[in-house]
Amino acid sequence: MASFIQLDYSTQHPGVARAGNAIETLKALAHRFEGTRGTASLLLAAVVAGLVVASSQLVDRWTDGHAMAAWLVMWAIAFAALALLASPLRTVTAGVRATAVTWAEKRRQAREDDKLWNLALTDARVMAELSRAMSSDAAADIRKYY
Numbered sequence: 001m002a003s004f005i006q007l008d009y010s011t012q013h014p015g016v017a018r019a020g021n022a023i024e025t026l027k028a029l030a031h032r033f034e035g036t037r038g039t040a041s042l043l044l045a046a047v048v049a050g051l052v053v054a055s056s057q058l059v060d061r062w063t064d065g066h067a068m069a070a071w072l073v074m075w076a077i078a079f080a081a082l083a084l085l086a087s088p089l090r091t092v093t094a095g096v097r098a099t100a101v102t103w104a105e106k107r108r109q110a111r112e113d114d115k116l117w118n119l120a121l122t123d124a125r126v127m128a129e130l131s132r133a134m135s136s137d138a139a140a141d142i143r144k145y146y
Contacts, residue, residue, distance in 0.1 A: 039097065040090040047089065048081045 055077040056070075120126040 040093040043093055044082065044086055044089050047085055048078055051081045052078050
């Protein structure tokens with residue numbers, strides 16, 4: 001007499017599945033994050049927090065127990081900093097972000113060029129194609145001078 005046993009075992013570990021789901025969720029959050037505005041907001045918050053701390057130190061020295069006046073001066077400085085620094089910090093952040101994107105693109109292109117060159121060193125067909133492309137580019141450059 002034959003008996004068949006069918007066991008349903010999971011082919012994937014539940015912890016690995018949860019970790020994979022967590023990573024996918026973090027990637028989705030990173031794609032939705034609009035970098036320039038968020039970074040500018042964080043930078044603005046840091047600058048304003050630093051100004052509030054500095055003004056608190058300054059105001060504590062000359063208030064002699066006038067807590068309400070100190071509180072008003074600190075918040076006036078905080079709101080003035082928010083109003084005056086929001087636009088310049090957003091501009092600076094956008095510039096830094098654009099520079100970082102340009103730098104990353106140049107690095108990616110350099111890595112791809114290195115890969116192609118290493119392939120060309122091992123494959124004569126690729127080297128011949130690169131040689132033809134470079135000679136046609138050189139001929140085009142020479143024609144520009146005439």
